[in-house]
Amino acid sequence: xxxxxxxxxxxxxxxxxxxxxxxxxxxxxxxxxxxxxxxxxxxxxxxxxxxxxxxxxxxxxxxxxxxxxxxxxxxxxxxxxxxxxxxxxxxxxxxxxxxxxxxxxxxxxxxxxxxxxxxxxxxxxxxxxxxxxxxxxxxxxxxxxxxxxxxxxxxxxxxxxxxxxxxxxxxxxxxxxxxxxxxxxxxxxxxxxxxxxxxxxxxxxxxxxxxxxxxxxxxxxxxxxxxxxxxxxxxxxxxxxxxxxxxxxxxxxxxxxxxxxxxxxxxxxxxxxxxxxxxxxxxxxxxxxxxxxxxxxxxxxxxxxxxxxxxxxxxxxxxxxxxxxxxxxxxxxxxxxxxxxxxxxxxxxxxxxxxxxxxxxxxxxxxxxxxxxxxxxxxxxxxxxxxxxxxxxxxxxxxxxxxxxxxxxxxxxxxxxxxxxxxxxxxxxxxxxxxxxxxxxxxxxxxxxxxxxxxxxxxxxxxxxxxxxxxxxxxxxxxxxxxxxxxxxxxxxxxx
Ligand SMILES: Nc1ncnc2c1ncn2[C@@H]1O[C@H](COP(=O)(O)OP(=O)(O)O)[C@@H](O)[C@H]1O
Ligand SMILES: O=P(O)(O)OC[C@H](O)CO
Numbered sequence: 023x024x025x026x027x028x029x030x031x032x033x034x035x036x037x038x039x040x041x042x043x044x045x046x047x048x049x050x051x052x053x054x055x056x057x058x059x060x061x062x063x064x065x066x067x068x069x070x071x072x073x074x075x076x077x078x079x080x081x082x083x084x085x086x087x088x089x090x091x092x093x094x095x096x097x098x099x100x101x102x103x104x105x106x107x108x109x110x111x112x113x114x115x116x117x118x119x120x121x122x123x124x125x126x127x128x129x130x131x132x133x134x135x136x137x138x139x140x141x142x143x144x145x146x147x148x149x150x151x152x153x154x155x156x157x158x159x160x161x162x163x164x165x166x167x168x169x170x171x172x173x174x175x176x177x178x179x180x181x182x183x184x185x186x187x188x189x190x191x192x193x194x195x196x197x198x199x200x201x202x203x204x205x206x207x208x209x210x211x212x213x214x215x216x217x218x219x220x221x222x223x224x225x226x227x228x229x230x231x232x233x234x235x236x237x238x239x240x241x242x243x244x245x246x247x248x249x250x251x252x253x254x255x256x257x258x259x260x261x262x263x264x265x266x267x268x269x270x271x272x273x274x275x276x277x278x279x280x281x282x283x284x285x286x287x288x289x290x291x292x293x294x295x296x297x298x299x300x301x302x303x304x305x306x307x308x309x310x311x312x313x314x315x316x317x318x319x320x321x322x323x324x325x326x327x328x329x330x331x332x333x334x335x336x337x338x339x340x341x342x343x344x345x346x347x348x349x350x351x352x353x354x355x356x357x358x359x360x361x362x363x364x365x366x367x368x369x370x371x372x373x374x375x376x377x378x379x380x381x382x383x384x385x386x387x388x389x390x391x392x393x394x395x396x397x398x399x400x401x402x403x404x405x406x407x408x409x410x411x412x413x414x415x416x417x418x419x420x421x422x423x424x425x426x427x428x429x430x431x432x433x434x435x436x437x438x439x440x441x442x443x444x445x446x447x448x449x450x451x452x453x454x455x456x457x458x459x460x461x462x463x464x465x466x467x468x469x470x471x472x473x474x475x476x477x478x479x480x481x482x483x484x485x486x487x488x489x490x491x492x493x494x495x496x497x498x499x500x501x502x503x504x505x506x507x508x509x510x511x512x513x514x515x516x517x518x
Pocket of ligand 2 (some may be wrong): 033034035036103104106125131133267269288290291292408
């Protein structure tokens with residue numbers, strides 16, 4: 023059959039998606055499934071890697087059953103994934119030895135505190151571009167090896183494998199034949215030297231992690247392996263891109279020039295600026311990371327990571343139950359008639375950039391007897407926008423590059439209250455592309471390039487969908503933001 027399509031697997035923090043794109047980059051079909059989240063202790067977030075794999079199989083089945091597309095029409099597959107989330111499995115049984123530790127999870131905060139106390143911050147920063155934090159995979163691996171009985175011995179005997187979700191899915195789809203990751207996911211482990219482009223022996227030695235656990239690191243547009251014995255495909259389909267979801271969104275937004283920037287509002291929010299061929303090491307605790315590697319050339323990026331964005335809306339839905347659906351949050355925020363003087367600091371799993379406070383926990387300020395559910399929803403959405411401003415201001419300070427407009431994508435960008443308030447507090451226009459599946463398009467694009475389905479990375483035109491223009495006067499903007507700064511400061515004081 024004619025190979026008409028590229029299939030993207032987008033394995034996110036809260037759901038797995040499969041999307042088919044045609045040659046023009048149009049989304050032909052999509053299937054999505056949420057999977058369970060586990061919160062065993064304060065600040066801990068876990069997944070079951072087998073449930074993730076089942077959710078991926080389930081969305082693939084849905085996609086082919088409902089779209090009419092045939093597996094034999096798929097030219098290539100791209101896999102993009104929640105980054106940092108750590109799976110350790112036994113290569114003989116194929117079974118994970120523990121729950122996957124999710125990127126948001128704080129199990130390994132003590133290991134990080136010890137590394138910081140021992141003076142290793144600069145050591146890690148200059149090699150990996152990262153700050154020492156439980157966010158990244160390295161200390162999560164160490165935690166699993168310390169806490170699962172006999173894990174260290176098994177690892178030293180060569181029986182255990184580590185992977186982020188890209189690697190886990192590649193291994194499953196190829197029936198254990200391919201054990202690899204890509205530079206973007208590797209650059210989030212805190213084990214990968216982003217300048218020398220290799221697993222860093224000194225870090226592995228320091229953390230006592232056997233190199234035999236680690237996957238081969240590959241570039242972003244090449245064949246990683248072929249589907250094997252996999253009944254949906256019935257034949258070998260090449261897997262031609264692996265890529266962390268935030269970098270895939272950068273590619274999907276076609277931010278290929280230095281200085282171009284995007285924010286993806288999913289579970290967390292991640293602001294990434296393309297910084298070109300040379301890594302820019304931040305003096306303000308932004309992360310230096312790899313944007314992509316094409317034709318043997320690495321492009322670097324600067325990133326600000328917000329741990330809680332759309333997941334504050336999930337918390338309002340599932341935790342405090344003042345919403346039934348995430349999309350109700352828009353109407354409720356518009357209904358609130360406070361003077362924007364309630365601040366919700368969603369530090370449920372600490373604070374990411376630019377604060378990097380592992381111990382902070384959430385807080386609400388400014389409550390009165392008149393405060394209602396609409397007001398809390400509005401404050402939660404506003405917090406996403408203030409956190410984004412924290413990072414864009416830091417990026418401008420750090421690079422000297424002022425940001426004329428912001429490209430956005432991700433599930434929460436469906437909320438027009440959020441988008442308008444974001445434009446207002448930043449005082450820059452916000453552009454949301456017409457086709458919001460930007461992350462999936464990024465992985466599809468690079469998978470398609472690898473096999474000649476597309477000839478160059480700008481061949482497919484992406485349309486601007488909606489533009490939100492800022493509409494708030496300077497005095498009010500500054501007053502509101504000062505309130506946020508006070509709220510974050512107070513939250514951190516309480517949490518110490
Ligand atoms: N209309 C909405 N308003 C605000 N948040 C939303 C809305 N729709 C979805 N979300 C939030 O967006 C997130 C899902 O976005 P998605 O890009 O699928 O995330 P992920 O890839 O992290 O799983 C959820 O946290 C959800 O609460
Ligand atoms: O699942 P998302 O879309 O929130 O993305 C998670 C990030 O990759 C974590 O670094």
